[in-house]
Amino acid sequence: MASTFMTPGVYIEEKNAFPSSITAVETAVPVFIGYTQKAERNGKSLLHKPTRLTSFAEYLEHFGSEFSPKFLLADADPKLKQETFNINGKATVVKIKDNNTAYFYNSIRLFFGNGGSLCYILSVGTYGSQPDGFPIAADDFIGSDSKPNVFTLLEKEVEPTLIVIPDIIALGADIYTSVYTQVLQHCATMQSRMGIFDLVKQQPSDVLTDVVTAFRDQIGVNSLNYGTAYHPWLKTTIVQPDEVTFENLDASVDLATLLQEPAVAAIITKFKANATPDKSTKKNYHQSLSAASPTYVHILNEVRAQMNELPPSGAMAGIYTMVDNARGVWKAPANVSISMVTSPTINISAEEQKNLNVDMMAGKSVNAIRPFTGVGTLVWGARTLDGNSQDWRYINVRRTLIMIEQSVKLATRAYVFEANDATTWVTVKSMINNFLSNLWKQGALAGAAPEQAFDVQVGLGATMTPQDILDGQMLITVKVALTRPAEFIIITFQQQMQQS
DSSP states (O other), rough: OOSSOOOOOOOOOOOOOOOOOOOOOOOOOOEEEEESOOOTTTTTBBTEEEEEEEEEEEHHHHHHHOOOOEEEOOOOOOTTOOOOEEEEEEEEEEEEEETOOOOHHHHHHHHHTTTSSSSEHHHHEETHHHHHHHHEEEEHHHSSSSOOHHHHHHHTTOOOEEOSSSGGGOOOTTTTIIIHHHHHHHHHHHHSSSSEEEEEOOOTHHHHHHHHHHEEEEEETTTGGGEEEEEEEEOOOOOOOGOOOGGBBTTTOHHHOOOOTTTTHHHHOOOOOOOOOHHHHHHHHHHHHHHOOOOHHHHHHHHHHHHTTTTTHHHHHHHHHHHHTOTTTTSOOSSSSSEEEESSSSOOOHHHHHHHHHHHTTTTOOOEEETTTTTTEEEOOOOOOOTTTTTTTTTTHHHHHHHHHHHHHHHHGGTTOOOSHHHHHHHHHHHHHHHHHHHHHHBBBOOSHHHHHHHEEETTTTTBHHHHHHTTTOOOOEOOOOOOOOOOOOOOOOOOOOOO
């Protein structure tokens, strides 16, 4: 409206009656980093470009399908503890071929199968033109002279709140120092996300304590409250029987020798006579072998079992989303069953979990995934890697405060360069008070009354001095009482004297 009235008439002036509101940011938006079949949208490359997706169908459209690994068969070594099966009376083991390990695609499927929805995909390489295998390299993630550091790329994205890197664990324990520490550093710098970490796959001959100790020794001590780890790996049902065929066996596997059933020889001879079999011919060959040879079916079942053993990070990202949507980010993502999982790869006992859950030396807690009779496979831990900290021990406390911090930060951005006076202070304080009051009503904050759950202070004499105002600083202090999980429930029973 006009600032100076010179023409007679009626003028309308509108004034805002309510303070600005704060909208809570998304809390479970994982960014998956790894190798994809392709990375393209509308003819433009998506390689090294964080891409927002809301469904698995979108993933298939832009990043393609799975990598089809090749497996070898070998005689079992009686000196080693190995998962074996019998072929023609011989103890045999299934081994994946070198450069054929890929967990990314099936981890995405596990994410969506456990309640996942919105996510980001950051492809560091494609395997569509490498059907015989591709190498997983740490510098594809942490960068080199010719490759970008993916965490630098993620600094430009404000929405992701979780970082998941399922492929990198194929390199073994060395990545704890080279990659996981960079994830923690990145999360601490951004202050808006956490890393979900996998431990190396525990083999039958491995000792649980050794696997966990190697992780704790190499992960360092910096920014531990921005990370959480889960163990062991999961036996899933992601890969279905119709997804595994003879094409998953290496060319060195001689089916004519392995399969002793009478009808098999004719089937194999007929197939080999076709120099360039098409897709239909291969399908008929697979179905014929499945019908004629129980041994062939047995081999493929063992191959599928190995393909279905996956690191838990993808499933946990989905569970975070499910719990956040159902209860809120302040609910600990634990005591929840994992979908599409038959069991963990190893059974951790209550006695063994003591060493995982509580690390007296450095507090590097590792959350166990355990099977319970009649219940299923449950997430049985809710601690960050900073397990000895009273402030940041629990995942839901860390993630809830991230949500509050980022929500308030985005809302108060509107007041940058506003007058640093009482009018602005009252408006900002009311805005934050309203936001925290709503969180308290939802159960995110502990306290019988709002004044017991949070406190917001801003203003001259409360949080600022005249010098702060001259320096252009508006200082706001927010205190919140966050809810913590009842990790240990202790029920005391005592006998009393008979009363009548």
